[in-house]
Amino acid sequence: MPITAHLRACVELPGAHALVDGFAGESRGDGSHRVLLRSGHELEVHDLAEVLAGERAPLAVFPLPWPGWEHGVHSVGPDGTFAVFSGQRAVRAVGTDGETLWEYRHGCWGPEIGHPHSGDEQEVCRGLEHGSCRVSDDGRLVWAHVVTEPGEDAWEERWVVLDARDGRELAALPLPDSAAAGSRHLSHPDGVHMGLCIGMGQDGVLLHWARWDGEHLTGWDVNSTMDRILVDVHPAHPGFLTVEHYGADLRLHALDGAVLAEREPEAAGEEEDPPCWDWTCGFVDADTVIASTAGADGEGSRHWLLHARTLEVRGAVGYPAGPADASVRPLGDGTWLTCDPDGRHLRRWSERP
Incomplete structure (x- = not known):
């Protein structure tokens, strides 16, 4: 029996598809949600609650430091005064006026080992490979997935923790098994733990968790199968959801990776x-x-609703306006988002009126 969804809001938002089926959304432990949308050579930052109320003006606008670089997953400080961009050869913090606050240089994500650069910082090298970054919920740290160049014939990926004030490296974890096509961070609502999901194309997926206590960085991986995508964290307890690389099953895990439920x-x-x-x-x-x-x-x-602790299926979701697009983005507050096929109209739904 279908579970009827109730429409709470419908707004036009160019780029809405990137929010629902991409990396344009950024959720924080206080329950707030930001929308980060590229518009020409700028990154627009919106508050999701305001967008759903009909507000079109962004909270902040940041000039892109490398307009020709279209990859990487970026992040914005909790107060909206700075953004951190994951570039091809650097992580850079930028103010709303476009001023560079700091830069952390790293090796090139381009797939050709040892290839030369012209010296032009705007040069974009061949390849789609990229890293990601995430500002911590308290705004004090920047977590970044980068690549180093330890030698002329080899390079290694690393997960680094930077001081958000000046970009100084505080700690780093080597990622020797990774050959990333791309990655994304997922901040746990407890404000302590950070997840990193690395996609390696047909070679599978790597999943890491870490915590920084102010002095020591402790990390562990959940890579027994190398094929699980990190999709969400529980809003009330330290558990997280993964999907098998090709969609064969959905699992609920404890923070150490132990499987609590599977469907x-x-x-x-x-x-x-x-x-x-x-x-x-x-x-x-x-x-x-x-x-x-x-x-x-x-x-x-x-779309299906499941019990959060057992993953038992409660029922399929029925939408009054007909089937929704495949992608869905839950917000943790009893509602979820879908995007119309036109990619511009965002809808918010709930199970209850």
Whole structure:
């Protein structure tokens, strides 16, 4: 029996698809949500609650330090006064006036080992590989996934913790098994732990957690299968959700990686091939998970509500306006977002009116 979704808001937001099915959203432990949208040579920062109330003006606008660089996952300080950009050869903090506050240089993400640069900081080298960064919820730290150049014929990826005031490196963890195509950070609501999910294309996925206590950086990986995507963290206890690389199952983990619950996708209707979970899923609230499935051919997407602690399926979501786009972004407050197929209209839903 379908669970009818109730529409709470519908607004036009150019770039809405990047929020629901990309890395344009940034959630913080206080329950706030920021929207980071690229607009030409600028990064616009919006407050999601204000956007859903109809406010179109951004909270802040930051000039992109490398306008030709279109990759990397960036972050904004909690007070909105600075942004940190993950570039091809540097992590850079920038003020709203475009002034460089600090820069942390690292090796080039370009796939050609030892390739030369012209000396022009705006030069973009071949390749789509990139890292990511995340400002901590208290604004004191910047976590960044970077690459170093230890020798002429080899380089290594690292996870570094930087002082958000000046970019000084406080600690680093080597990532010798990683050959990243890209990555993203996920901040735990406890304000202490940070997750890092590294996608390596057909070679799988790496998942790391770490904590910085002010003196020591402690990290551990959850890479027994090297094939799990980190998708969300529980808003009330130190657990997190992962999806198998190809969508075969959804798992709830304790922070040390132990599996607490597991669920394979359910078929609905006369399907010849089993469906798979999409990677856009997560906690609607402390008790409920929303997840989406699609058929083996990518068609026939459905959204499902599950019990948060057992992942038992409660039912499929029915939308009054017809099927939603495959992607879904839960907000942890009892609501979730979908995007219309036009990529511009954002809808907010809840289970209860």
